[in-house]
Amino acid sequence: MGLLDRMGTIVKSKMSRIMDRMEDPREVLDYSYEKQLELLQNVKRGIAEVATSKKRLELQRARLAQSAEQLEGKAREALSAGREDLARQALERKVSLQNQIEILDSQIAELDREEQKLIGVETRLSTKIETLRARKEAIKAQYSAAEAQVKVTESVTGISEELADVGLAIQRAEEKTEGMKARAAALDDLLEKGALEDYTGGDALERELSKVRTSGAVEAELARLRGEMK
């Protein structure tokens, strides 16, 4: 059995779970309408959630980019003081930050795709809701005429399929956002503890650099004093 058959089975089992709850297709119509409204709220929430996660990653990215820039400045400073070893150290840290930034970039892009997809789902679902709202009473009225029952059943299965699809889309988006959130939280933790930003200050590199700066200043003072004593 291929992927297509299996997809059909998955969706059909979701649909039948919706339809089995009701004895009369007319009840399914009302239930589906309510359910669609509920799903629309979920989709809207999902979009907001994805947007928030994206924003958070963008902020983290900005922080890391700023640190990388500062490290570049320090490398320059170390080089002009003739300390290639320190410059190398700063650049190593900058490269590791840049790797983090690249990972963030791809996550931001993925969330962006997810957002676009959900916006598409929202538009489609809104149209379906509008259609169902306008037609549901008419379809229900037709049901009492035996010959129209097949048509009603068709509409009901069509709606259930849509519900199953939207339901799946929301759940998958949620799972993805959850994963991203966990990673963002871990990164926040690191930033909080200074594990990433310490790269730019307060650590051994900064101490060394400040030694270079002080010794430069000390040398200059010495030279000035020597000059005065001559």
Next chain:
Amino acid sequence: MIIRILGEGQYRAPDTILEDLNAIDNRIVELVEKGDREGFRNELLRMVSLIRERCEPLDATEITESDLILPPPDLTFEEARGIFRGQGLIED
């Protein structure tokens, strides 16, 4: 025939497309079995773009059941493997 791409909506497709879809579907089964991630991804995208290129999107006001359901285009290899093991697309 009516085809749904999960998460994207429905399309009206010529019946002749079925043969091409089945051929890709068979390859996907093999690729997942072999553990060929990249091959799987390529075939899945080929399957989806076949529909996007050769079929008419169904008007969103139409309410009808699909004859065939395609997985979402971003289906991961792991998800596909789970589906073949009968695990569904996501946990219930």
